[in-house]
Amino acid sequence: MRIEYSNVGNLTELLQSMGKFTDKITLNFTGDKLYSIHLTEDKSVLLILELKKEAFNEYSVDENISISIPSDNVKSILGKFRRGTVEMAITNDRLRFVVRESKGVKNTVSVKIEKEEQQKIIELKVKSGFTFTLPDGGMLRRVVEDAGTIGETVKVEGKKDAVIFSTSELGKSYVAALKQGKPLESLSVEEEGYSNYAVEILDSTVSAITKLGKLEVSSGNNIPIKLKAIVSDFASLTAWVAPRA
Missing domain, CATH: 3.10.150.10 (DNA Polymerase III, subunit A, domain 2)
Structure with a gap:
C-alpha cells in the first residue's frame, strides 16, 4: 500500500x-x-x-x-x-x-x-425536495444556534424562493429566511416541504463539519437532512441527521 x-x-x-x-x-x-x-x-x-x-x-x-x-x-x-x-x-x-x-x-x-471487518457502503435512498449550498457551514451554524435559544426543535422548510428555519416555544419565536445570494450560493426547490430536527443534534453536526469546505444541504418532507461538506471534487464528508416527529 x-x-x-x-x-x-x-x-x-x-x-x-x-x-x-x-x-x-x-x-x-x-x-x-x-x-x-x-x-x-x-x-x-x-x-x-x-x-x-x-x-x-x-x-x-x-x-x-x-x-x-x-x-x-x-x-x-x-x-x-x-x-x-x-x-x-x-x-x-x-x-x-x-x-x-x-x-x-x-x-x-x-x-x-x-x-476490522470492511464496513458496508451505505446508500440512503432519500428523495429530497430542496437543496441549497453555502460557502461553508458558518452561517448555518449561527442560524441553528439562534434557533436553539428559543426552542429544542427547528423546522426546516423549503419554499419557492427561500429556505425557512423556524421555531417557537413559550410565546417566543424565531424565523430565518435564507435566499439565493442572501446568503445562499444556490437554491433548487423541486417540491416544497418541511422537516423538524433536534437543535442540539443539528448544531453539533454542523459544528463538526463547518470548516471543511463548501456545504451542500438537502431536505424535504419528513426526511433526514443531508449535510455534505465538499472538500474537493473527490473528497467529502456527508452527515445525515434524522428528523424529529
Missing part, C-alpha cells in the same frame, strides 16, 4: 470531524477509495467520509484492508502539522504517517491500529 495526500491539515480536519462522534475511527482502504462510516448509537446521525483515489497524489492499494484508530490520537499525532504532504502506510499493528513540510522537513509519526 502506498498513499500520499497533498494536505496534511485537511486530512487531519476530516478525521477530527469524524472523531467528534466516535472514540474509534474505522478506515477502509479499497482499490478506488478510502472511506469511513459511523452511525451514532441513537441512530440520529450517519457520517460518511469518502476520499476517492483521484483525491490523492498517489493511491495504490494491493488488497482491501480495514483498520481502526483511536479518535483522540488524531489531534495528538497529526494536529501539529498544518501544511505539507502526508504519506500513509500500514506496518504490522501501526498506521504510519510521513509528513513532508514545505521547507523539506520530514516527520514520521505512527498510531496503533486494530484490524
Whole structure:
C-alpha cells in the first residue's frame, strides 16, 4: 500500500470531524477509495467520509484492508502539522504517517491500529425536495444556534424562493429566511416541504463539519437532512441527521 495526500491539515480536519462522534475511527482502504462510516448509537446521525483515489497524489492499494484508530490520537499525532504532504502506510499493528513540510522537513509519526471487518457502503435512498449550498457551514451554524435559544426543535422548510428555519416555544419565536445570494450560493426547490430536527443534534453536526469546505444541504418532507461538506471534487464528508416527529 502506498498513499500520499497533498494536505496534511485537511486530512487531519476530516478525521477530527469524524472523531467528534466516535472514540474509534474505522478506515477502509479499497482499490478506488478510502472511506469511513459511523452511525451514532441513537441512530440520529450517519457520517460518511469518502476520499476517492483521484483525491490523492498517489493511491495504490494491493488488497482491501480495514483498520481502526483511536479518535483522540488524531489531534495528538497529526494536529501539529498544518501544511505539507502526508504519506500513509500500514506496518504490522501501526498506521504510519510521513509528513513532508514545505521547507523539506520530514516527520514520521505512527498510531496503533486494530484490524476490522470492511464496513458496508451505505446508500440512503432519500428523495429530497430542496437543496441549497453555502460557502461553508458558518452561517448555518449561527442560524441553528439562534434557533436553539428559543426552542429544542427547528423546522426546516423549503419554499419557492427561500429556505425557512423556524421555531417557537413559550410565546417566543424565531424565523430565518435564507435566499439565493442572501446568503445562499444556490437554491433548487423541486417540491416544497418541511422537516423538524433536534437543535442540539443539528448544531453539533454542523459544528463538526463547518470548516471543511463548501456545504451542500438537502431536505424535504419528513426526511433526514443531508449535510455534505465538499472538500474537493473527490473528497467529502456527508452527515445525515434524522428528523424529529
